Amino acid sequence: MSALSLLELVRVTPDTDAGAALNNARDLAAHAEEWGYKRIWVAEHHNMAGIASAATSIVIAHIAGGTRTIRVGAGGIMLPNHAPYIIAEQFGTLERLYPGRIDLGLGRAPGTDQIAVRAMRRSPDASDRFPQDVLELQAFFAPAGPDQRIAAVPAAGTQVPLWILGSSDFGAMLAAELGLPYAFASHFAPDMLLPALDLYRSRFKPSEQLARPYAVAGINVIAADTDAEARRLATTQQMSFADIFSGRRGLSRPPIDDIETYWSPHERAQATRMLARSVVGSAQTVRSGLQEFVAETGVDEVMIVSDVYEHHARLRSIELIAEAMKQ
Template structure:
């Protein structure tokens, strides 16, 4: 069975405030731990009313404190928003508190809009130094060398595993060059999935962290007892993506009976292109979808987004997904 992990969006909904979203994330992690999921990641987003994971390292600590074995990490930290030293200190601290359970996924996007980028005091050109910043961060998390003037405390010698995240060939090439595991964001950017995986695997150079390529594929999966119920639950995510194109990001909305009444034909085309690799349906549909995706991509691991509005139904979705994956042959 291909290992399963979770990317939790820490959604704020019409009925759940930020505290409720954070506690739901920790509750999901506890359930996922019992279901055999390998890791749960949260992502850095800023100025988004519907996502409560802006202070990503704090959210990771909150989730890790409520669990005992599942790996917890960032999927990801948007490194150009920060100095490598600050991230080394934050994740070194997390590793000291929760040894052997912390992952550090890195992306180069801002995780926000241009106005908020300026509020973060980030230069638009800071993404240009992303490769150098990754190397600097690796060094800060590694053992100190004689004469090293700046040391991350905690952090130095922790060797927190670093992942490169991507939705294009850039991340694939960087992960291959540095010999790092690679996670592709096909849950919202499916077009370049196969070329990126081929690039990563063909160019991979072994490193101290990783001997051979390791590719994780992001996928939206919404599971329910029937295909019809799953399709209805999926309207929450479809509305969220529609609102992105409208420039009207907000809190998560409950599912509706007929999504065609919500979006225009143009919006539908845009959203369905982004969600093209989603798997939505009954356990049998989910099983077949997982099997097809793994066969097509040879993924070493899947990281699942199950953007279901109701927390209890989201837990059920992840339970059905885990069961369906066990039946994949």
């Protein structure tokens, strides 16, 4: 069976401010470590009141400090927002603090709106340089040469493992060309999943970091003691996606009994398409759904998104998922 990992959204809710959301993420990681999850990632998002992971490297340090063995990383750093040199310094520092446990997933999108892009003082066309920036970042993690005039201290020599993230064929081709592991965001962009995986595997070139293709795919999984309760918990995520299309931007919402009372037909259609790669139900339902997902995709690792409103219910969800996949 493929390995299990987590993408933690660090959700802010009306009942949980940003500080509590960050502490909940750390607590979730500690439990996930006990339950056998391989890694936990957080993503860079800006100008979003409902997500508290904007300062991604700091969030990673907070989570890693509360765990012992689970890998912790970025899923991902939106590289067009940053100078590669600065990211090398940050993640090199994380690797020195938590050796052998840090992952650096890299995305090409800004992870925000154009207002925030301007506020970050980054060029709107910075994404065009993404392949070159990945290579530059990789070079900063390599051992510094004797005549090298600039080094990313303390990153040089840490060889922090890089990942390419994507939701289209661009990331698949780049990951294959550079011989890097590839993570596909099928938890919100499911349409290109299978073609992108095929492209990545067929064009993969071995590298110093990776000898053979290694693919991860995201999937939304919400587990509870019964199918009915899981479906109710899932309305939190469904409302979040409906809000994207309605322009309602705000905090994560508590679950409701009937999602049809919340979204419009258009919002329902759009959200349902984006959430097509989802498994919602009891442990038995989850086990069957994840087995089918792995059989269909052949991924080496499944990255779970369990977007549940209340912290203890979310802990129960990821515990049930782990138990289901050990049966």
